[in-house]
Amino acid sequence: MGGYSFVGRRLIQAIPVLFGITLVSFFLIHLIPGDPVAAILGNHYNAQTAAALRHSLGLDRPIWDQYLIFLGHVVHGNLGQSIYYEQPVSQVIGDRIAPTAWLVVYSSVLAAVISFPLALVSALRHDGVIDQVIRAVFVVAFAMPAFWVGIVLILFLSIDVKIFPVSGYGNGFAGHLQALFLPSLTIALAFSAVLIRSLRNGILEVMSEDYIRTARAKGLGTRLILLRHMLRNAVPPTITIFGVNIAFLLGSTVVIENVFAVGGIGQLLVSAILQRDYEVVQGITLLLAVAVVAINLLTDIVHVLLDPRVSYG
Amino acid sequence: MNYHPFNPWRRVLVPVSLAAVVLSGFVVAAPHVARGATAPAQSSKNTLTIGWSIETKTLDPAGNSQNPDIWVQVNIFDKLVQVAPNGTNIVPDLATTWSMSNRGKVYTFHLRKGIKFQNGAPVTAKDVAFCINRARKPAAAWSWTLTAVKNVTAPNSRTVRITLKHPWAPLLSDVSLFDTGVYPEAYFKKVGASGMATHPIGSGPYKFVTWKRGQYILLQKDPHYWNAAKYPMQYVEYELIPNDNTRLLQTEAGQLDVDNVLPWSDIASVTRSGKAQVQINRSTETMYITALDTLPQFKDVHVRQAINHAIDRAALVRAILFGHGTPANSFMPKGALDYDPNIPVPSYNMTLAKKDMSESKYKHGFTITMEVPSGDSVSNSIDVILKSELKPLGITLNLRQEDQTTLFNNQQKAKYHLTNNLWTNDIPDPDELVSFAVDYNLPASRSFFTWYDNPTLSRLSSEAEQTNSASRRQHDYYEIQTIFMQQIPFWPLFYVPFANAVANGVHGFSENPLGYFNLQGVHKS
Numbered sequence: 001m002g003g004y005s006f007v008g009r010r011l012i013q014a015i016p017v018l019f020g021i022t023l024v025s026f027f028l029i030h031l032i033p034g035d036p037v038a039a040i041l042g043n044h045y046n047a048q049t050a051a052a053l054r055h056s057l058g059l060d061r062p063i064w065d066q067y068l069i070f071l072g073h074v075v076h077g078n079l080g081q082s083i084y085y086e087q088p089v090s091q092v093i094g095d096r097i098a099p100t101a102w103l104v105v106y107s108s109v110l111a112a113v114i115s116f117p118l119a120l121v122s123a124l125r126h127d128g129v130i131d132q133v134i135r136a137v138f139v140v141a142f143a144m145p146a147f148w149v150g151i152v153l154i155l156f157l158s159i160d161v162k163i164f165p166v167s168g169y170g171n172g173f174a175g176h177l178q179a180l181f182l183p184s185l186t187i188a189l190a191f192s193a194v195l196i197r198s199l200r201n202g203i204l205e206v207m208s209e210d211y212i213r214t215a216r217a218k219g220l221g222t223r224l225i226l227l228r229h230m231l232r233n234a235v236p237p238t239i240t241i242f243g244v245n246i247a248f249l250l251g252s253t254v255v256i257e258n259v260f261a262v263g264g265i266g267q268l269l270v271s272a273i274l275q276r277d278y279e280v281v282q283g284i285t286l287l288l289a290v291a292v293v294a295i296n297l298l299t300d301i302v303h304v305l306l307d308p309r310v311s312y313g
Numbered sequence: 314m315n316y317h318p319f320n321p322w323r324r325v326l327v328p329v330s331l332a333a334v335v336l337s338g339f340v341v342a343a344p345h346v347a348r349g350a351t352a353p354a355q356s357s358k359n360t361l362t363i364g365w366s367i368e369t370k371t372l373d374p375a376g377n378s379q380n381p382d383i384w385v386q387v388n389i390f391d392k393l394v395q396v397a398p399n400g401t402n403i404v405p406d407l408a409t410t411w412s413m414s415n416r417g418k419v420y421t422f423h424l425r426k427g428i429k430f431q432n433g434a435p436v437t438a439k440d441v442a443f444c445i446n447r448a449r450k451p452a453a454a455w456s457w458t459l460t461a462v463k464n465v466t467a468p469n470s471r472t473v474r475i476t477l478k479h480p481w482a483p484l485l486s487d488v489s490l491f492d493t494g495v496y497p498e499a500y501f502k503k504v505g506a507s508g509m510a511t512h513p514i515g516s517g518p519y520k521f522v523t524w525k526r527g528q529y530i531l532l533q534k535d536p537h538y539w540n541a542a543k544y545p546m547q548y549v550e551y552e553l554i555p556n557d558n559t560r561l562l563q564t565e566a567g568q569l570d571v572d573n574v575l576p577w578s579d580i581a582s583v584t585r586s587g588k589a590q591v592q593i594n595r596s597t598e599t600m601y602i603t604a605l606d607t608l609p610q611f612k613d614v615h616v617r618q619a620i621n622h623a624i625d626r627a628a629l630v631r632a633i634l635f636g637h638g639t640p641a642n643s644f645m646p647k648g649a650l651d652y653d654p655n656i657p658v659p660s661y662n663m664t665l666a667k668k669d670m671s672e673s674k675y676k677h678g679f680t681i682t683m684e685v686p687s688g689d690s691v692s693n694s695i696d697v698i699l700k701s702e703l704k705p706l707g708i709t710l711n712l713r714q715e716d717q718t719t720l721f722n723n724q725q726k727a728k729y730h731l732t733n734n735l736w737t738n739d740i741p742d743p744d745e746l747v748s749f750a751v752d753y754n755l756p757a758s759r760s761f762f763t764w765y766d767n768p769t770l771s772r773l774s775s776e777a778e779q780t781n782s783a784s785r786r787q788h789d790y791y792e793i794q795t796i797f798m799q800q801i802p803f804w805p806l807f808y809v810p811f812a813n814a815v816a817n818g819v820h821g822f823s824e825n826p827l828g829y830f831n832l833q834g835v836h837k838s
Contacts, residue, residue: 032719033715033719033722034716034718034719034722035718035722036718038718038721038722038725039718039721039722040377041377041454047756049451049452084370085370086371086507086510087507092526095525095526095527096526096527099527099528147556151558151559151562154559154562155562158562158566158568159562159565159566162566165563165568166559166562166563166566166568166569167554167556167559167563168528168552169525169528258555258556259556259558259559260556260559261528261552261553261554261555261556261559261560263525263526263527263528263553264527267527267555268527271368274716274717274718275718276718
């Protein structure tokens with residue numbers, strides 16, 4: 001029961017957060033100079049057609065009116081109509097959400113697959129040569145700009161050795177797995193740097209705990225000690241870091257989608273900002289905000305499940 | 314405290330090698346993924362893939378089409394007439410013959426026999442009239458090209474008659490423009506403008522198959538097209554690849570056939586490596602610096618001439634286009650209809666420039682803001698060079714980056730000082746550019762947003778529009794270019810060719826001077 005009320009309370013707390021985000025995203029995009037009407041009309045702009053279009057889009061109303069209308073729509077689950085694409089925002093976003101979702105999940109899985117074994121080796125051989133190499137390599141990977149790492153991976157794994165396509169989204173499950181491997185790996189490399197460091201420290205701390213010595217003393221096998229005693233205690237802090245970083249990872253898809261031509265919502269967001277497609281920018285910002293809130297909530301729940309010392313307080 | 318009670322390697326190696334096995338499962342030899350679901354016969358051998366950086370928005374010819382829309386539309390729709398691959402001649406398309414009567418005020422077109430739309434319906438004169446009439450409704454984005462048209466009728470199923478308000482020389486060019494593309498009236502009435510924008514049906518060489526937003530558009534050859542034999546490729550796929558490096562790498566890897574936007578800095582290395590063919594085609598693209606001529610500084614012709622002589626056009630071509638271009642001697646594109654080749658390129662002469670400046674009201678110069686399109690490396694380089702070139706004249710340029718939307722908006726509202734601009738013709742007739750660039754009476758542009766009002770230029774521009782005598786028109790256009798270069802309301806810099814990287818093994822691809830891809834005869838080996 002405690003769990004339900006905890007989740008309920010967290011959901012209620014999310015409402016003012018999301019409200020604040022609608023406010024900020026709405027006014028930020030409206031405050032930057034530029035005019036969606038000019039962007040739509042292009043070379044064919046003149047005062048009359050511009051005024052007519054502005055009126056039909058409701059852009060001639062006072063800005064507070066526009067905000068309230070937007071908010072009213074959002075409450076009813078309607079993200080409005082894209083000014084540029086002349087389609088409902090939900091459809092514009094819906095057409096491109098899959099590649100981004102794939103990218104986020106795929107890169108998270110890859111990051112976990114890379115980080116766990118390497119962090120373990122690093123911790124168990126700490127301060128040794130292998131540990132130093134792993135840490136150095138991932139600090140460099142973390143410091144490199146993602147678009148550069150992406151291009152280098154393309155050069156090696158798509159051009160020299162033709163294993164993966166240079167770009168695109170692919171077709172079908174296997175197609176997506178193959179096409180999105182390089183962009184996901186690019187994201188995962190930077191992500192792993194953070195995870196390895198956190199997990200390595202966690203394991204090192206746990207190693208010096210008395211209960212590990214006790215477990216050894218009572219003759220438990222190494223596998224049991226590792227899985228039941230060490231990892232169980234070392235992992236929870238890393239889970240929190242994992243959750244927080246998935247939120248950052250949503251941001252890095254904007255760059256990666258551009259380099260690898262994955263037509264997701266990151267790419268859409270950039271072009272929508274440039275076209276001053278107010279409704280689409282607001283829609284995506286809101287969606288990402290909801291995703292971040294949901295991921296944080298999920299992280300907390302997982303944390304509680306893994307660590308009995310933490311409760312739904 | 315160290316803890317080494319066991320050999321950790323065994324435990325670690327298991328998950329690592331497992332991961333390696335899982336990952337190697339994704340590795341498939343053929344990198345090109347055929348989209349088999351909608352078109353089972355598609356393969357990399359029979360598909361031409363073209364990559365570009367901006368997104369397609371609408372496939373409705375009468376919609377608000379921009380370049381990535383237009384380049385797809387021209388393969389789906391036929392027009393009454395079309396532009397030949399050389400970019401200057403008008404040749405038959407749906408109409409095989411046409412004639413002019415009533416002193417140039419009536420055009421009669423005779424349609425080809427037995428033509429069918431991609432849905433099997435016959436193409437009738439009524440469909441053609443409906444589509445042109447829709448394209449010239451004031452709400453249609455390109456309707457300004459058809460303002461001289463009084464009405465379009467279909468006296469019988471194979472005759473289209475266009476009646477004009479007054480003689481209008483550019484008419485044939487205007488009905489070769491993509492916005493007059495023909496689709497079935499019945500289908501349009503069923504699906505409306507939004508249906509046409511996403512699921513178009515025309516009578517052109519390729520029919521629409523699918524459109525994955527933000528990814529690609531796939532077209533398939535229509536075997537019933539009247540000229541189908543000339544189009545060997547079964548499929549054409551337009552891919553959205555925003556990043557310049559990615560596009561080029563794809564082309565070099567053989568995963569993309571055409572990289573439509575090849576950066577100038579990459580041409581030498583691609584040529585050297587031989588991993589792809591570099592194709593440079595003549596274009597009508599021209600780069601300019603434009604100014605708001607109602608500002609007192611730019612109202613002064615001496616200031617404009619001083620700037621003109623301070624610009625080293627040849628050096629710009631070397632530095633920015635790596636030599637792949639020509640200094641501009643006119644605001645009209647080199648090689649285009651009625652371009653005057655005899656006008657000299659303005660001399661780069663600082664002595665002359667300083668003399669002009671000393672004759673102006675701004676002997677000691679002035680400070681002004683230059684709005685630079687952000688993310689546009691060509692304009693950025695031009696402006697940095699320009700800043701140093703104008704310094705000796707006492708003109709200080711403050712460079713300010715603006716995104717395209719803001720920049721364009723500022724120009725439309727006459728709220729800027731100086732900025733970069735470029736132009737590419739959409740039709741062979743000079744009228745499109747000339748009226749846009751020098752006719753103050755055209756409200757859509759006000760002399761390329763310079764607000765430069767020269768009644769002689771406006772008069773000559775309208776005169777050339779309304780006479781059908783080719784020699785008279787050439788005379789008018791030559792005169793316009795001469796006056797322009799004397800008065801220099803804004804500064805033509807250089808002519809830019811089109812550069813494409815084309816994958817090895819693709820033959821016959823070219824881009825015509827108007828920017829349309831010529832897919833006739835394109836094949837792969």
